[in-house]
Amino acid sequence: MISVTNLSKAFGDFIAVDKLSFEVRAGDVVGFLGPNGAGKSTTMKMLTGFLTPSNGEIRISDMAMDKSSKAIQKQIGYLPEGAPAYGDMTVVEFLSFIADIRGLKGQHRKDRIREVIRLVQLEEVLRRPVENLSKGFKRRVGLAQAIIHDPDILILDEPTDGLDPNQKHQVRELIKNFSKDKIVIISTHILEEVTAVCNRAMIIAAGKMLFDASPADLQKKSRYYQAISLHFTQLTDISGLAELEGVEDMEVDRHNGRVTLFPEGQQDLMPAVSAYIRDRGLQVDTLYQEQGRLDDVFRQMTEEVSA
């Protein structure tokens, strides 16, 4: 378990992280969101014991970071921002080095190295120096290094940045499979990633916590949550739609004629809308309920802070 109280970090006069408090329990997969410079990486650097907090306390597995950092670091796998690695080593040398430092031995060590190579698909670059790898492969080496000792806590700073779509999928699967009774914290700028792999979303901006709940709750904050989106095959008089019971507002996109109906509160408009269409014999080519647009919510929340 990770418990953070009033965590702050100042660089000179500048406050990068401002009194964060949260707890993360086994099984949590946390998506750490926030605009550039929000303090995500700085927070992760403190969680992994690289930076010393200016204020506040970090306790992990009932140990205080300032007293037992080495014992804590044994339980953590960490992918730092930009996936730094020793350029002059080949991939297999680098992974062997990390395995040694992590205290893996004998057959287990061999098995783990083989396993991570398989998991992030590094077979084709094993004998190449890390500095000659493409950005995506470097990131994958960083991931392999982070999971080599099968840690209880995995902290990944933008793990899918620079990966191709197949690899993104692969890494998300990896995180999902990893996480049953462990802790995962990932930072990302890809909001769909949070709904895809996380069961908890935290948003920070200017070092302050803005939101901490499930990704579903985040979607509920969207104006588009459960809004009905539809498009008529022919030009149709739609004024009646706005008058329907429970519709708060209606918007029509001038360019493509798409109609969006926003519900009052959290009503389900679908039955009313489909009945309306059926009764009048209207022709629609699309009709669906929106899940909420995360980027809207994100923008709205974080712009308030920086404004």
Place this chain on the structure above:
Amino acid sequence: MANVITLFRREFSSFFATPVAYVFILIFLMLSGVFSFYIGNLYERGQADLLPFFNFHPWLYLFLVPAIAMRSWSEERKSGTIELLMTLPVTILEIMLAKFLAAWAVLGLALLLTFPLWLTVNYLGSPDNGIIIAAYLGSWLMAGAFLAIGICMSALTKSQVVAFILAIVVCFVFVLSGSSIVLDAFTGWLSPLLLDTLASFSFLTHFESMAKGVIALDDVGYFVIVIGVWLYAGLLAVEQKKAE
């Protein structure tokens, strides 16, 4: 201890993964040859020893050791690997020791590879080989002191060039404070006691008898303390500056 060995292996092989170690050893061998034969007149002296060779070591190390030391921490900080390293379960002390020992081993290797000189004097005459071995050990120890300064300077900055220049300046002070130029300049200005104190901080003063094969406890102690103090200062610098 296991960590130090693992880190040492990585550091040591990284010297040979890049041309650094090869270039260093080559230049060291060339310069020590040039210095001993042309400037030190190893042949013409007509004595079977390696004194001219060892006498030049402080001046050789002054420029060459900072070149070996400059990347030790600067590179880690520049490339961000310091973040990786320091979030692994290893202490800064372990990393520091491994870095020092690895570079020191490269210096030792360079010294070992000067063995043709030793063969030469043995072929030409019959030197006291005990003295020569003692002088080799003394020289290696002094190289360690240069190295500790260089590593500390490397911990202070992300830039290898700045680390190199800082290291040369500091090493220069430590070498020069015992040279006749400085001591002569201060004679008359400073009391003999202060003058002795100044000279006693110098690598030259402590290496003088070592080069002749006399290993005295206080000279050894001096270099060991210098190594310890500078590595410790480097440790504090890393702790302070790791995040910048």
